[in-house]
Amino acid sequence: MFTDYDVMIIGSGCAGLAAGIYAARGGYETCILEKEAMGGEMMSRQLIENYPGFAEGIMGPDLASQMLEQASNAGAECETGEVTSIQDKGSYKIIKTTNGSYTCKGVILASGSHPRLLDVLGEKELSAKGVFYCATCDGAQCAGKPVVVAGAGDSGITEALLLEKLGCKVTVVEFMETPKASKVMLDRAEENSNIEVICNTKITGIQGEDWVTGVEVEDRESGEKRVLAVEGIYIRIGLLPNTSYAEGCVELAPSGHVVVDGNMKTTVDGIYAAGDIRTNSPAQMATAVGDGVVAYMNLNHYLNTLE
Numbered sequence: 001m002f003t004d005y006d007v008m009i010i011g012s013g014c015a016g017l018a019a020g021i022y023a024a025r026g027g028y029e030t031c032i033l034e035k036e037a038m039g040g041e042m043m044s045r046q047l048i049e050n051y052p053g054f055a056e057g058i059m060g061p062d063l064a065s066q067m068l069e070q071a072s073n074a075g076a077e078c079e080t081g082e083v084t085s086i087q088d089k090g091s092y093k094i095i096k097t098t099n100g101s102y103t104c105k106g107v108i109l110a111s112g113s114h115p116r117l118l119d120v121l122g123e124k125e126l127s128a129k130g131v132f133y134c135a136t137c138d139g140a141q142c143a144g145k146p147v148v149v150a151g152a153g154d155s156g157i158t159e160a161l162l163l164e165k166l167g168c169k170v171t172v173v174e175f176m177e178t179p180k181a182s183k184v185m186l187d188r189a190e191e192n193s194n195i196e197v198i199c200n201t202k203i204t205g206i207q208g209e210d211w212v213t214g215v216e217v218e219d220r221e222s223g224e225k226r227v228l229a230v231e232g233i234y235i236r237i238g239l240l241p242n243t244s245y246a247e248g249c250v251e252l253a254p255s256g257h258v259v260v261d262g263n264m265k266t267t268v269d270g271i272y273a274a275g276d277i278r279t280n281s282p283a284q285m286a287t288a289v290g291d292g293v294v295a296y297m298n299l300n301h302y303l304n305t306l307e
Helices: 014-025 040-044 060-074 135-142 154-165 183-190 285-306
Strands: 005-010 030-034 077-080 083-088 093-097 100-109 113-115 146-150 169-173 195-198 201-208 212-219 225-228 233-235 239-241 271-273
Touching: 005 014, 005 093, 005 285, 014 030, 014 040, 014 060, 014 100, 014 285, 030 100, 040 060, 060 077, 100 285, 135 154, 135 233, 146 154, 154 169, 154 183, 154 195, 183 195, 271 285
Parallel strands: 005 030, 005 100, 030 077, 100 271, 146 169, 146 233, 169 195
Antiparallel strands: 083 093, 093 100, 113 239, 201 212, 212 225
């Protein structure tokens, strides 16, 4: 059957672009679909220091730009539109988006994830009014002000270091008893007098009317409550997979992640998943690239069976 594309890739982050480069170089008519800015999570990352091949690190948007150019040079097309559903028709699939529908022979799901919410009073009401989820994107709005970063993982400490460079006094609040960030990141934070990390502490609310004026916290051991007088909060407490569009098509784990085997194959022939959205993902850029390549290699084998 004639289809709009041979391969459609949902998502333009590390996993999606890696798959797109391989698929286009493999001679397949390839389309990469993205609902927002091309480049995915890379666009909101400042300096990436653990991606192999860049000894001094590389800026996230720069890495995304190079990957996009490589995919384009290989022949991959990029389209914008939010995927709303996927229909499996056996030898072909129908991808429905907010900008129309497409048909293809094989699909790679690589739509990444989105920030987990604190789900406390004031978060929704003060969103974009001192409540943010990306310091690279919105750090300038709190430049020079005292702020809280929720979460002491690598992403949270990265946010704290960036905000400190913008003149902020940063308090990192971690729910668990110890920080989850790597030692090298924690060492940088500890060496910085403008960054304080407090653990075993729960954020219970965000105060303010037109803008954030304080963050309510509770010590999980003593039960003591207090308000941190800050003018912004950056929330980095984890990511949730962007898989709502895949419901009813492929099997999803209770967490919402796509269930895959060792070949990145989903429960539906011709549909593969790569990166943060798959089960047991390490959620690292380097492994996402590997996922994208593995997904393509096995999709290639599948497509060969259709000929």
